[in-house]
Amino acid sequence: MGVLTKLTLKEINCLIKDTRVSFNAIKETSTGISDTTYIGTSKSKKYVFKLYEDSSVKDIENQIKILKAIKSLNVPNVLSKKINLYNNRPITLFSYIEGDVIKSITKNHLKQITLFLASLHSIKEIEVSKNDVYSKQNFEKMLYSLSDSKIREEIKQKYQKVKDIDLKANALIHGDLFPDNVKFIDKKLSGVYDFTQSCFGNINFDIAVVVISWCFKDYRFNKSFYELILNTYNKYSKLQIKKESFKEYLLYACLYYSLQRVYKNTKKDYAEYLKKFQIIDEMI
Known part of the structure; x- marks a missing residue:
């Protein structure tokens, strides 16, 4: 907001x-x-x-x-x-949702937001008319329309690693679940908002967005947070995350949000997710 x-x-x-x-x-x-x-x-x-x-x-x-x-x-x-x-x-x-946006993320926060996504992904009684904005087709449309050729080539080169990713839509997703779209009261989830880009999309991407935005402090990646998210989701959701192939979703999510920031003329922070791309590529 x-x-x-x-x-x-x-x-x-x-x-x-x-x-x-x-x-x-x-x-x-x-x-x-x-x-x-x-x-x-x-x-x-x-x-x-x-x-x-x-x-x-x-x-x-x-x-x-x-x-x-x-x-x-x-x-x-x-x-x-x-x-x-x-x-x-x-x-x-x-x-208005009462509560505070968290400044210091804990495992308790991560577990609650993961359970929220598991519940969201289980909802079937709805027909969503919005197209999947996180698809490769939309990504490539944004990428090739960039006027800055240097940034375009930088992202394009990294995209080669994940260009064959399977983003088949399989559930209702939030897609933009960054910490500033969530509030807590006394360590308990009080609300999730900003469903503007919510659509029928891929659950792996939805979880990946949480990982790249909740599991970093500055540029230090908390691998125990990452493991907690995947284990919690797989324990409580009928849909399952395959850990062995999840890395490419993390990389794609980094590229998507880096590209979106350029596309929306906020170049000053587009490099944040390219740095996270590199860290995840080396650590996982």
Whole structure:
């Protein structure tokens, strides 16, 4: 989450009037690279207002459908009665999830988020209309459209290692489950949010995203965290992760998020996941 489009309190209240919620105050969020997110307060109750910078109305309709289908899990409620537009970009109002984004990750945190994914992947009673945004086809489309030839060739060279990866879709996935999309209260998972890119995709990729974002501190890879995630998932999920072939999913996830950062014009941190690619390639 973050703020890319500055909005006033009056503008936001006008956009959410169909929800019968009116904010007394708004606060900008500070993290995220994709959308504009404000925390609004009404009579001491908090809400999340989101303006989608790149997503279509169809994408948001898909996200709402998913959130309603998985409401038994720790996810936000959709409060908007309809999808309103601001300069042709969709907006949505959500319930606020109490808790804190963790600063120091523990095995307890990892176990809980892995169990959440095992539950998410088990949900079958939903038809997702959104295409798999994490597919090789989408990856290659982003890669070959890069204008920076140096970065394009750098990523392309590494991609040769995983270009034959099997990304067959087999479950509903989150796909973007970084630590800043999760909250905890007293070491207990209180909620998971930002399902904008959720789709019917590959579970290995979904787990790999957690590994590359939760198992590193700076550039030190915690292999015991990695083992805990895989063992917990395989213990509690009917779907299974094959450890012997999982490395390529970790490498692909690193490349995907490095490429996405370049594609979204945030070149300053694209190298982070290329460094992680190299570390994982050497350690696993």
